[in-house]
Amino acid sequence: MLDEQAFIKDLLDPKTQNKAFQTLLSSYQKPLYNHIRNIVLNHDDADDVLQNTFLKVFQHLKNFKGESKLFSWLYRIATNEAITFLNAKAKRNGMTSENFQQKQIESLKADDYFEGDEIQLKLQEAIATLPEKQQLVFKMRYFEELKYEELSEILDTSVGALKSSYHYAVKKVEEYMIKH
Amino acid sequence: MNSFNLENGPKIKSGFKTPEDYFENFSEQMLTRINTDEKPVRSIFQKRSNWFVAAAAVLIVGIAIPFLNKSGNNTSIDGESLENYLAYQSNISQYDLVNLLDEQDIEALESDLKIDDAVVESALSDNTNLENYLTE
Known part of the structure:
Protein backbone atom coordinates (compact mmCIF):
# COMPACT_ATOMS: atom_id res chain seq x y z
CA MET A 1 0.00 0.00 0.00
CA GLY A 116 0.31 -33.24 5.93
CA ASP A 117 2.37 -36.44 5.87
CA GLU A 118 4.34 -37.99 8.71
CA ILE A 119 7.23 -35.52 8.40
CA GLN A 120 4.88 -32.54 8.52
CA LEU A 121 3.18 -33.91 11.64
CA LYS A 122 6.55 -34.57 13.27
CA LEU A 123 7.60 -31.01 12.47
CA GLN A 124 4.49 -29.73 14.29
CA GLU A 125 5.40 -31.93 17.27
CA ALA A 126 8.95 -30.59 17.24
CA ILE A 127 7.72 -26.97 17.14
CA ALA A 128 5.43 -27.65 20.11
CA THR A 129 8.49 -28.42 22.28
CA LEU A 130 9.78 -24.83 21.84
CA PRO A 131 8.97 -21.93 24.19
CA GLU A 132 6.01 -19.80 23.02
CA LYS A 133 8.06 -16.90 21.61
CA GLN A 134 10.47 -19.23 19.78
CA GLN A 135 7.51 -21.07 18.27
CA LEU A 136 6.14 -17.79 16.98
CA VAL A 137 9.48 -16.72 15.50
CA PHE A 138 10.01 -20.11 13.90
CA LYS A 139 6.55 -20.29 12.32
CA MET A 140 6.66 -16.71 11.03
CA ARG A 141 10.11 -17.18 9.54
CA TYR A 142 9.96 -20.77 8.27
CA PHE A 143 6.33 -21.17 7.13
CA GLU A 144 5.26 -17.58 6.48
CA GLU A 145 8.70 -16.49 5.22
CA LEU A 146 8.50 -13.04 6.81
CA LYS A 147 11.65 -10.93 6.83
CA TYR A 148 13.50 -10.32 10.09
CA GLU A 149 12.75 -6.59 9.75
CA GLU A 150 9.03 -7.35 9.50
CA LEU A 151 9.24 -9.75 12.44
CA SER A 152 11.06 -7.08 14.42
CA GLU A 153 8.20 -4.60 13.88
CA ILE A 154 5.46 -7.11 14.67
CA LEU A 155 7.05 -8.64 17.76
CA ASP A 156 8.82 -5.47 18.92
CA THR A 157 12.12 -7.35 19.25
CA SER A 158 15.51 -6.49 17.77
CA VAL A 159 16.62 -8.21 14.56
CA GLY A 160 19.66 -9.63 16.38
CA ALA A 161 17.55 -11.21 19.10
CA LEU A 162 15.18 -12.66 16.49
CA LYS A 163 18.05 -14.17 14.50
CA SER A 164 19.45 -15.88 17.56
CA SER A 165 15.97 -17.03 18.64
CA TYR A 166 15.37 -18.56 15.18
CA HIS A 167 18.82 -20.16 15.18
CA TYR A 168 18.12 -21.92 18.51
CA ALA A 169 14.64 -22.92 17.35
CA VAL A 170 16.02 -24.54 14.16
CA LYS A 171 18.65 -26.42 16.19
CA LYS A 172 16.06 -27.79 18.62
CA VAL A 173 13.65 -28.76 15.83
CA GLU A 174 16.44 -30.56 13.93
CA GLU A 175 17.47 -32.43 17.09
CA TYR A 176 13.88 -33.52 17.69
CA MET A 177 13.50 -34.68 14.09
CA ILE A 178 16.66 -36.82 14.34
CA LYS A 179 15.73 -38.35 17.71
CA HIS A 180 12.11 -39.17 16.90
CA MET B 1 17.09 -40.41 10.92
CA ASN B 2 20.82 -39.71 11.19
CA SER B 3 20.91 -36.13 9.96
CA PHE B 4 18.29 -33.54 9.32
CA ASN B 5 18.89 -30.08 7.90
CA LEU B 6 15.92 -27.80 7.99
CA GLU B 7 17.54 -24.88 6.15
CA ASN B 8 19.25 -26.71 3.30
CA GLY B 9 16.89 -29.64 2.85
CA PRO B 10 13.62 -29.51 0.86
CA LYS B 11 11.14 -27.04 2.35
CA ILE B 12 8.49 -28.67 4.55
CA LYS B 13 5.10 -27.03 4.10
CA SER B 14 2.67 -26.61 6.96
CA GLY B 15 0.13 -28.98 5.35
CA PHE B 16 -2.85 -26.78 6.24
CA LYS B 17 -5.61 -26.25 3.71
CA THR B 18 -8.92 -24.42 3.72
CA PRO B 19 -12.42 -25.36 2.57
CA GLU B 20 -13.14 -24.55 -1.06
CA ASP B 21 -14.04 -20.91 -1.75
CA TYR B 22 -13.26 -20.07 1.89
CA PHE B 23 -11.54 -16.77 1.10
CA GLU B 24 -14.10 -15.81 -1.56
CA ASN B 25 -16.89 -16.17 0.99
CA PHE B 26 -14.91 -14.79 3.92
CA SER B 27 -14.87 -11.18 2.66
CA GLU B 28 -18.62 -11.16 2.15
CA GLN B 29 -19.28 -12.82 5.49
CA MET B 30 -16.96 -10.37 7.25
CA LEU B 31 -18.56 -7.29 5.70
CA THR B 32 -22.01 -8.53 6.73
CA ARG B 33 -20.78 -9.16 10.26
CA ILE B 34 -19.22 -5.72 10.52
CA ASN B 35 -22.38 -4.00 9.30
CA THR B 36 -24.58 -5.90 11.77
CA ASP B 37 -22.17 -5.67 14.70
CA GLU B 38 -21.55 -1.99 14.17
CA LYS B 39 -23.18 -0.05 16.95
CA PRO B 40 -24.30 3.58 16.40
CA VAL B 41 -21.32 5.82 16.98
CA ARG B 42 -21.82 8.13 19.92
CA SER B 43 -19.85 11.31 20.15
CA ILE B 44 -17.49 12.00 23.04
CA PHE B 45 -19.77 14.87 24.11
CA GLN B 46 -22.73 12.53 24.43
CA LYS B 47 -20.66 10.15 26.52
CA ARG B 48 -19.38 13.03 28.61
CA SER B 49 -22.88 14.45 29.19
CA ASN B 50 -23.89 11.13 30.73
CA TRP B 51 -21.06 11.50 33.22
CA PHE B 52 -22.20 15.04 33.99
CA VAL B 53 -25.75 13.83 34.62
CA ALA B 54 -24.47 11.02 36.86
CA ALA B 55 -22.21 13.43 38.80
CA ALA B 56 -25.03 15.97 39.19
CA ALA B 57 -27.41 13.25 40.45
CA VAL B 58 -24.87 12.09 43.04
CA LEU B 59 -24.29 15.71 44.12
CA ILE B 60 -28.03 16.42 44.53
CA VAL B 61 -28.57 13.24 46.56
CA GLY B 62 -25.51 14.12 48.67
CA ILE B 63 -26.82 17.60 49.40
CA ALA B 64 -30.35 16.35 50.10
CA ILE B 65 -29.31 13.71 52.66
CA PRO B 66 -28.90 16.10 55.67
CA PHE B 67 -32.24 17.79 54.89
CA LEU B 68 -34.06 14.50 54.46
CA ASN B 69 -32.60 13.24 57.73
CA LYS B 70 -33.56 16.43 59.56
CA SER B 71 -37.15 16.54 58.41
CA GLY B 72 -37.62 12.91 59.35
CA ASN B 73 -36.04 12.69 62.79
CA ASN B 74 -35.59 16.14 64.25
CA THR B 75 -38.23 16.76 66.95
CA SER B 76 -36.28 19.30 69.08
CA ILE B 77 -37.22 22.97 68.86
CA ASP B 78 -34.56 25.64 68.87
CA GLY B 79 -34.51 28.18 71.71
CA GLU B 80 -35.33 31.23 69.59
CA SER B 81 -38.55 29.71 68.19
CA LEU B 82 -39.64 28.75 71.68
CA GLU B 83 -38.94 32.26 73.01
CA ASN B 84 -40.88 33.85 70.17
CA TYR B 85 -43.80 31.52 70.71
CA LEU B 86 -43.92 32.21 74.43
CA ALA B 87 -43.59 35.98 73.93
CA TYR B 88 -46.13 36.46 71.18
CA GLN B 89 -48.43 33.47 70.95
CA SER B 90 -49.01 32.01 74.38
CA ASN B 91 -50.89 33.57 77.28
CA ILE B 92 -48.28 32.50 79.84
CA SER B 93 -47.02 35.55 81.69
CA GLN B 94 -43.43 36.27 82.75
CA TYR B 95 -44.42 35.52 86.31
CA ASP B 96 -45.74 32.10 85.40
CA LEU B 97 -42.42 31.38 83.71
CA VAL B 98 -40.41 32.56 86.71
CA ASN B 99 -42.41 30.26 88.95
CA LEU B 100 -41.57 27.34 86.70
CA LEU B 101 -37.82 27.90 87.10
CA ASP B 102 -36.07 25.94 89.82
CA GLU B 103 -32.75 26.83 91.49
CA GLN B 104 -30.70 24.93 88.96
CA ASP B 105 -32.29 26.89 86.12
CA ILE B 106 -31.56 30.17 87.85
CA GLU B 107 -27.93 29.20 88.38
CA ALA B 108 -27.68 28.25 84.74
CA LEU B 109 -29.12 31.61 83.70
CA GLU B 110 -26.63 33.44 85.93
CA SER B 111 -23.70 31.55 84.50
CA ASP B 112 -25.00 32.19 80.96
CA LEU B 113 -25.35 35.92 81.50
CA LYS B 114 -22.01 36.35 83.37
CA ILE B 115 -22.53 39.98 84.23
CA ASP B 116 -19.46 41.60 85.71
CA ASP B 117 -20.05 43.61 88.91
CA ALA B 118 -18.01 46.52 87.57
CA VAL B 119 -20.25 46.69 84.48
CA VAL B 120 -23.35 46.73 86.70
CA GLU B 121 -21.90 49.55 88.80
CA SER B 122 -20.98 51.68 85.85
CA ALA B 123 -24.41 51.14 84.30
CA LEU B 124 -26.07 52.21 87.53
CA SER B 125 -23.94 55.32 87.88
CA ASP B 126 -24.53 56.31 84.23
CA ASN B 127 -28.32 55.96 84.44
CA THR B 128 -29.37 58.14 87.36
CA ASN B 129 -33.08 57.56 86.86
CA LEU B 130 -32.58 53.89 87.76
CA GLU B 131 -32.83 54.97 91.38
CA ASN B 132 -36.56 55.26 90.81
CA TYR B 133 -36.75 51.58 89.92
CA LEU B 134 -34.55 50.57 92.82
CA THR B 135 -36.58 52.42 95.38
CA GLU B 136 -39.80 50.90 94.08
Missing part, protein backbone atom coordinates in the same frame (compact mmCIF):
# COMPACT_ATOMS: atom_id res chain seq x y z
CA LEU A 2 1.68 3.12 -1.24
CA ASP A 3 -0.18 5.80 0.61
CA GLU A 4 -1.10 4.23 3.90
CA GLN A 5 -2.40 7.43 5.48
CA ALA A 6 -4.81 8.01 2.59
CA PHE A 7 -5.95 4.39 2.80
CA ILE A 8 -6.62 4.70 6.55
CA LYS A 9 -8.57 7.90 5.86
CA ASP A 10 -10.71 5.95 3.36
CA LEU A 11 -11.29 3.26 5.97
CA LEU A 12 -12.53 5.85 8.47
CA ASP A 13 -14.73 7.80 6.04
CA PRO A 14 -18.27 6.29 5.99
CA LYS A 15 -18.53 7.08 2.26
CA THR A 16 -15.43 5.08 1.28
CA GLN A 17 -15.34 2.69 4.22
CA ASN A 18 -16.93 -0.37 2.61
CA LYS A 19 -14.73 -0.32 -0.48
CA ALA A 20 -11.59 0.34 1.56
CA PHE A 21 -12.39 -2.48 3.97
CA GLN A 22 -12.91 -4.82 1.04
CA THR A 23 -9.41 -3.89 -0.20
CA LEU A 24 -8.02 -4.50 3.30
CA LEU A 25 -9.71 -7.90 3.46
CA SER A 26 -8.50 -9.04 0.05
CA SER A 27 -4.92 -7.91 0.80
CA TYR A 28 -4.60 -9.38 4.27
CA GLN A 29 -7.09 -12.23 4.73
CA LYS A 30 -4.78 -14.92 3.32
CA PRO A 31 -1.53 -13.97 5.09
CA LEU A 32 -3.36 -13.34 8.37
CA TYR A 33 -5.28 -16.62 8.06
CA ASN A 34 -2.02 -18.52 7.55
CA HIS A 35 -0.44 -16.73 10.49
CA ILE A 36 -3.39 -17.53 12.78
CA ARG A 37 -3.72 -21.11 11.49
CA ASN A 38 -0.06 -21.76 12.26
CA ILE A 39 -0.76 -20.76 15.86
CA VAL A 40 -4.18 -22.37 16.50
CA LEU A 41 -3.73 -25.31 14.03
CA ASN A 42 -7.44 -26.04 13.54
CA HIS A 43 -9.38 -24.46 10.62
CA ASP A 44 -12.58 -23.64 12.53
CA ASP A 45 -10.60 -21.94 15.29
CA ALA A 46 -8.53 -20.04 12.70
CA ASP A 47 -11.76 -18.86 11.05
CA ASP A 48 -13.12 -17.62 14.40
CA VAL A 49 -9.90 -15.81 15.26
CA LEU A 50 -9.60 -14.26 11.78
CA GLN A 51 -13.12 -12.85 12.07
CA ASN A 52 -12.40 -11.50 15.55
CA THR A 53 -9.17 -9.98 14.26
CA PHE A 54 -10.84 -8.05 11.45
CA LEU A 55 -13.66 -7.01 13.76
CA LYS A 56 -11.13 -5.63 16.22
CA VAL A 57 -9.24 -3.91 13.41
CA PHE A 58 -12.46 -2.26 12.25
CA GLN A 59 -13.44 -1.18 15.77
CA HIS A 60 -10.02 0.21 16.67
CA LEU A 61 -9.09 1.75 13.35
CA LYS A 62 -9.96 5.23 14.65
CA ASN A 63 -7.32 4.78 17.37
CA PHE A 64 -4.62 3.70 14.91
CA LYS A 65 -2.03 6.46 15.18
CA GLY A 66 0.12 5.38 12.27
CA GLU A 67 3.14 5.08 14.58
CA SER A 68 3.70 1.60 13.20
CA LYS A 69 2.86 0.24 9.76
CA LEU A 70 -0.65 -1.02 9.14
CA PHE A 71 0.90 -4.40 8.22
CA SER A 72 2.60 -4.88 11.60
CA TRP A 73 -0.43 -3.51 13.50
CA LEU A 74 -2.67 -6.12 11.82
CA TYR A 75 -0.21 -8.94 12.55
CA ARG A 76 0.07 -7.84 16.18
CA ILE A 77 -3.71 -7.91 16.63
CA ALA A 78 -3.93 -11.33 14.90
CA THR A 79 -1.12 -12.75 17.09
CA ASN A 80 -2.71 -11.48 20.32
CA GLU A 81 -6.14 -12.73 19.31
CA ALA A 82 -4.77 -16.19 18.41
CA ILE A 83 -2.75 -16.61 21.63
CA THR A 84 -5.61 -15.31 23.81
CA PHE A 85 -8.01 -17.68 22.02
CA LEU A 86 -5.71 -20.68 22.55
CA ASN A 87 -5.12 -19.95 26.23
CA ALA A 88 -8.84 -19.45 26.86
CA LYS A 89 -9.72 -22.71 25.07
CA ALA A 90 -7.05 -24.60 27.01
CA LYS A 91 -8.42 -23.18 30.28
CA ARG A 92 -11.99 -24.11 29.32
CA ASN A 93 -10.79 -27.68 28.78
CA GLY A 94 -8.93 -27.65 32.10
CA MET A 95 -5.52 -28.07 30.43
CA THR A 96 -2.26 -26.18 30.28
CA SER A 97 -1.56 -24.44 26.94
CA GLU A 98 1.22 -26.97 26.25
CA ASN A 99 -1.01 -30.02 26.83
CA PHE A 100 -3.77 -28.45 24.77
CA GLN A 101 -1.34 -27.87 21.89
CA GLN A 102 -0.26 -31.54 22.03
CA LYS A 103 -3.90 -32.58 21.85
CA GLN A 104 -4.47 -30.27 18.87
CA ILE A 105 -1.49 -31.83 17.04
CA GLU A 106 -2.82 -35.33 17.70
CA SER A 107 -6.20 -34.38 16.27
CA LEU A 108 -4.53 -33.06 13.09
CA LYS A 109 -4.31 -36.66 11.82
CA ALA A 110 -8.09 -36.77 11.58
CA ASP A 111 -8.47 -33.18 10.37
CA ASP A 112 -10.08 -32.81 6.92
CA TYR A 113 -8.20 -29.59 6.35
CA PHE A 114 -4.74 -31.01 7.09
CA GLU A 115 -3.06 -32.84 4.28
